Amino acid sequence: MEVLVSEVVGRGTVLAGRYRVLSPVVSDLAGASAWQATDQILDRPVRVRILEHGAVAPALDAARRAALVTDARLVRVLDVGTHEGYGYVVSEQLVGQSLARLVAQGPLTADQARAVVGEAASALEIARRRGVHHLALRPSVLHVSPDGRVLLGGLALDAALLGDSGGDARSTTRADAVGLVRLLYAALTGLWPADPRAPQTPGGETLPPAPIVNGSPVAPADLVPGVPNDLDTLCVVTLGPNDDGPHSPGELVRELEPWGEIRASVAETATLGAPMTAQFPPTGAAAPGGGIPVPADHDDQDTAPVTVQRQSVRTAFAQQDPPGANRPGTPPPATPSRATGLGPVPSDTETPPTGLPLITPPAYAQAAPPPPVVRRPVAQATAPPAPPEETLGTFGFSDVIGADTTPPTTRRFDPTALILILVVVAVVIGVIFAFRALFSSLDPGDSSADPDPSPSASAPAVVAEPSAEPTAAETPVAPAGGPPVIASTTSIDPSDADGEHQEDVAKAYDGDPSTYWYTQTYKRDDFAGFKDAVGYAITLTQKTTVSTVTLRTNSTGGNVEVRATDASNPTGGPVLASGPFGPETVLTLDPATETQSLVLWITQLPPAPDGGFRVEVTEIALS
Structure with missing residues (x-):
């Protein structure tokens, strides 16, 4: 292995406006040099790989895919980009x-x-x-x-x-x-x-x-x-x-x-x-006559192959x-x-x-x-070896x-036996309760077995009085000819089946402008090169004609597209409307479309106050 020094990047070079290159380190791959660097924004050491020739484009694509895998044992890829025609990959320090x-x-x-x-x-x-x-x-x-x-x-x-x-x-x-x-x-x-x-x-x-x-x-x-x-x-x-x-x-x-x-x-x-x-x-140069001395064997050994x-x-x-x-x-x-x-x-x-x-x-x-x-x-140490300390x-x-x-005489505690005992005890207790519940109706002293229960113990009437308002468990249904009603939503991340902030998707149509659904924060408006877009899928209570989509957001800029499709194929169908985000963005569908599902496909992120890029959607209204 050798230290490869880049002709383009050297000490003091700043990549992406934040990573200052400090000194070269050993690299065992041809066509790539490695450098110690520092992240000037987060004030932390990082490692930079400069890709100078060879399969640069496939290597950058591979680094982007590796960045999507999160595990504490894998060195995390922090940034991927190009500098004066050369690729670079920023990762955690080894x-x-x-x-x-x-x-x-x-x-x-x-x-x-x-x-x-x-x-x-x-x-x-x-x-x-x-x-x-x-x-x-x-x-x-x-x-x-x-x-x-x-x-x-x-x-x-x-x-x-x-x-x-x-x-x-x-x-x-x-x-x-x-x-x-x-x-x-x-x-x-x-x-x-x-x-x-x-x-x-x-x-x-x-x-x-x-x-x-x-x-x-x-x-x-x-x-x-x-x-x-x-x-x-x-x-x-x-x-x-x-x-x-x-x-x-x-x-x-x-x-x-x-x-x-x-x-x-x-x-x-x-x-x-x-x-x-x-x-x-002995093989190669160590074989007989190969030039490497073979010490004599002082022990009696068998000669069987x-x-x-x-x-x-x-x-x-x-x-x-x-x-x-x-x-x-x-x-x-x-x-x-x-x-x-x-x-x-x-x-x-x-x-x-x-x-x-x-x-x-x-x-x-x-x-x-x-x-x-x-x-x-x-x-050899100058002092005689001391017995191992038990610290x-x-x-x-x-x-x-x-x-x-x-070797230490103590052994690690193996909880397997204890866990098996607890599982067996839990199963026995469960079986006992199951048998008691199963045969309790045959007990002569059980009031539940009385064929003629008293009025006070009778079940409530099957026919209930009509309620003036629907209960919380009822799904809203759009009246005939009324506006579209949202039944459910989900976030879409092409690189992650869990989406982006899936736990907050309902906040975008809960009627409370102080709550919102938002994307992850990225360092660039193109999702830092990790993906092409993210989406927000809307499912209506029934198939309805939709002519406008109104978005109230805390963001300004970026770009969003409206498509009559669903989360399984977010880019399917033509773009019915598109435009940048604003405090109140009205997207008019051309033409008005009868559908039961829509996808808001976010292709560019607006800037955020903290210096990153993300979108915050407070309310979505359809008409």
């Missing part, structure tokens, strides 16, 4: 350390790898339901903040910059699921299992490549001791040659759950360049391991404290993985021949990677 830096000292512990990737999968499942996919997952876009939150950047945008148009729904969801499993593999091993079919996707630049056997990455449990069986099998079957494993982020969530909290305070402790020793077969069986995750995991198998389940058993080492150390009686000689990945320096037991050394709420980098700390 905080914390990337997965690439987290595993630089050594793999994460299994429970932390499960939690980090599980949170990322949950976020991408929310995006998938909105039709947005990442398609360019790699260690540099997955971050963990100092307070233990997962942040995932580059949603949809990075794939567009790489020229990946996606494909059908099945292939895109499968691509994200496989990309998440690659991140899980990297978290467990510190190695990157690159996709040979997509060499253009970055990722291998930040981590050493995973060893390949028969066209597939070596199983994580053959590289790192203590990898749980379910996670190892998940990586093997998903990254294998067959179309096995999860086919969507949601399926991956179900494979990984449940997981615990992320105990990561890595912003102050993560460093790069710590050596790591792994176990895998490794056989990886390709099948589905659940069927593979359902099979029982043979006696003495070295793949514990989650959580792994507690290991004794040790002075050095980042991962679990096999006991003297433990059998190492078969058929795999020991080599050192080329990306890491080897200071001395390895000891008989494979360890991943870290920098509440303070976490270090050793909580994330497999450092030499004794």
